[in-house]
Amino acid sequence: MARAVSAARGWVPETIWRKVGTNLHLQEGHPLCTLRAAVQGYFESSAPGEFGFFNELHPVVSTVDCFDALCVPRDHVSRAPSDTYYVDAGRVLRAHMTAHDVPLLRRGLKAFVNCGDVYRRDTVDRTHYPVFHQVDGLRLLRGDADAGGELRATLEGLARRLFGEVDVRWVDAYFPFTHPSWELEVRWRGEWLELLGCGAVRREVLRNGGVGDEYQGWAFGLGLERVAMVLFDIPDIRLFWSTDDRFLEQFKGRGLEARYKPFSVYPEVCKDVSFWVGDGFHINDVHELAREVAGDLVENLSVIDRFAKDGRESLCVRVTFRCMERSLTHDEVNALFAQLRQRLQNQLPVVLR
Numbered sequence: 001m002a003r004a005v006s007a008a009r010g011w012v013p014e015t016i017w018r019k020v021g022t023n024l025h026l027q028e029g030h031p032l033c034t035l036r037a038a039v040q041g042y043f044e045s046s047a048p049g050e051f052g053f054f055n056e057l058h059p060v061v062s063t064v065d066c067f068d069a070l071c072v073p074r075d076h077v078s079r080a081p082s083d084t085y086y087v088d089a090g091r092v093l094r095a096h097m098t099a100h101d102v103p104l105l106r107r108g109l110k111a112f113v114n115c116g117d118v119y120r121r122d123t124v125d126r127t128h129y130p131v132f133h134q135v136d137g138l139r140l141l142r143g144d145a146d147a148g149g150e151l152r153a154t155l156e157g158l159a160r161r162l163f164g165e166v167d168v169r170w171v172d173a174y175f176p177f178t179h180p181s182w183e184l185e186v187r188w189r190g191e192w193l194e195l196l197g198c199g200a201v202r203r204e205v206l207r208n209g210g211v212g213d214e215y216q217g218w219a220f221g222l223g224l225e226r227v228a229m230v231l232f233d234i235p236d237i238r239l240f241w242s243t244d245d246r247f248l249e250q251f252k253g254r255g256l257e258a259r260y261k262p263f264s265v266y267p268e269v270c271k272d273v274s275f276w277v278g279d280g281f282h283i284n285d286v287h288e289l290a291r292e293v294a295g296d297l298v299e300n301l302s303v304i305d306r307f308a309k310d311g312r313e314s315l316c317v318r319v320t321f322r323c324m325e326r327s328l329t330h331d332e333v334n335a336l337f338a339q340l341r342q343r344l345q346n347q348l349p350v351v352l353r
C-alpha cells in the first residue's frame, strides 16, 4: 500500500496540469489581474524604470532554484512530496515565486517584481486552493544604503496603495532565504490581515545569484488571492476559477473599487466517510483525491472525529459539496461520493469502515 501512495504523490494530477497556462493574473478584468496590475503600477510609479516585471515565467522549476539556492533546509516541510508537486526527482511545480530570484539575479538584474501561479498540496476550504498566485519582488542596493528603511517605506507604501490609510504592523517571521524576516500585517475591518512576507536577502542566496559582496538586497512575497478576497469581498477562493459572467462581469473596468455581491448561495450537501489509517497515510492525499473526483464542487473537508483502538487510528472526514453556480442534485453528489470512497480504498493506505 505504501508504494501506491508514493506513486500517487510523485504524480501531478491531470486537474492540476490543466491549470498550468491559465494565467488568471494576465486576464484583463479578472480580479487577480486587477490586483497584480495595482501592485505592478505601485512599483512602476514609486521607482520609475528601476524594476523589471516578469509575469510569464514558466511554473516548472528545478528543485535547486525552488529550494537549494534559497537555503531551504534539506528537511524543511515545503520540500515534502505531501506539500509540493514533483514533476520528477529534479523538478517541481513552483511552490513560491521566490524560485525565480536566483536565476533572475544570475541574469544580472538588480531589481525585479515577478508574478505567477504557484502550486501547493493543501487542505480543501474557503481560503486554500492548490493553485494560487503570488507577487515576489527583490531589490539590490549598495552595501552602505539603508536597506531596512527602504524595505519598510516601500512595503508600507504598497499596503496603503492597496488598502488606503490603514494601520500596519511588522511581525518577526522566519523564511530560510531572508534574515531578518518579517510579515507585514494591515488592520482591516477590525482584524490583522497578513499581507506579505519579506526580509533582508541572505548573503549566501545573493552569492548563489552571482551578486558581489558590495551589494545587499531586500525581498518580499505576497499571495494575491487572500488579499483580493478581503479587498473585493470574495467569500470563496474557488470563485477565482469561475468562468460564470455573473462573477466576472462584476470586476470589469472597476479597478480596486470593485466589490463582489454573491449572485446566489446554493445549498451544501455533506457526506461523512470513516476509515482506519495505515502506514504512509497523509491527510493531504484525501484532500487531493476529493479535488480529483469532485473538482471545484468540493467546498470543504474536515476531520470531525478521530480515535485510536488497538494501536490503529480511525478518522471520520466530513466532505462538503457545493457549487458556486447552481444547485447540486442528490444523485450527482451520491455518485461523486461513491467514487471518492472507492478511490480512497484503492489508492490510499486506508480501510473504509
Ligand code: FA5
Residues within 6 Å of the ligand: 095, 096, 097, 098, 120, 122, 127, 128, 129, 130, 131, 132, 134, 136, 175, 178, 194, 195, 196, 197, 198, 199, 219, 220, 221, 222, 223, 224, 225, 226, 227
Ligand atoms: C512564501 O511563499 C515566501 N516565498 C514569501 C517571501 C518572499 C518571503 C521573499 C520573504 C522574501 P508563504 O509560504 O508565507 O511565504 O506564502 C506567502 C503568501 O501566500 C501567504 O501570505 C498567503 O497569502 C499565500 N498562501 C499560502 N498558501 C496558500 C494557499 N494554499 N492558497 C492561497 N494562498 C496561500
Ligand code: MG
Residues within 6 Å of the ligand: 197
Ligand atoms: Mg506564512
